[in-house]
Amino acid sequence: EYVNLNEFLAYIINRFDMMIHSDEENAAESGAPKKHYVIKRDFTSQDIWQEIDTDKMTQVIDNLMNNAIKYSPDGGTITVRLFRSREHVLISIADQGLGIPRADLAKVFDRFYRVDKARSRQQGGTGLGLAISKEIVEAHRGRIWVNSTEGKGSTFYISLPYEAYDPGGDWDDETV
């Protein structure tokens, strides 16, 4: 399905923005610790149209956002960027969280791999999120990778091959 990636991403992020508020209400009732975070958007002003499987790519962005929140202390900023070059669309999700040790960087996309099992177990999850994300991105002929500094934060990147949207022959070039 062809979607405007700017709108697609904004829609997902707005959902996370709303979760901050509903979580605060729930936390007030249950006494559970609440986690604050701020999401910054840095999107190109150009509209980027791209053919994607929206359900599957939503799953990828949800997992990266959930990880950014889960593996960050309270009060972190998550920055979501969207831009493109001539041949690629690039999406990045950066957090100011725990970071990933250098030795684990290549392994976090493996099935069931979790950094520091004791720490991760408390936080819940299966260690499948990134493995599934990688499969989905690669099914879109894209790539996913991460840069991280332990104790400072992580940035996950997704690149997709960009193909200029061609609506076909029904359009009159002079009126578009």
Ligand code: ATP
């Ligand atoms: P789930 O299956 O619920 O997603 P998970 O979050 O543990 O479980 P993945 O999303 O595959 O699994 O992540 C694998 C591991 O990579 C995590 O357990 C965590 O150790 C590390 N990790 C992932 N994202 C981050 C991040 N943003 N900051 C720090 N560590 C991360």
Ligand code: MG
């Ligand atoms: Mg996860």
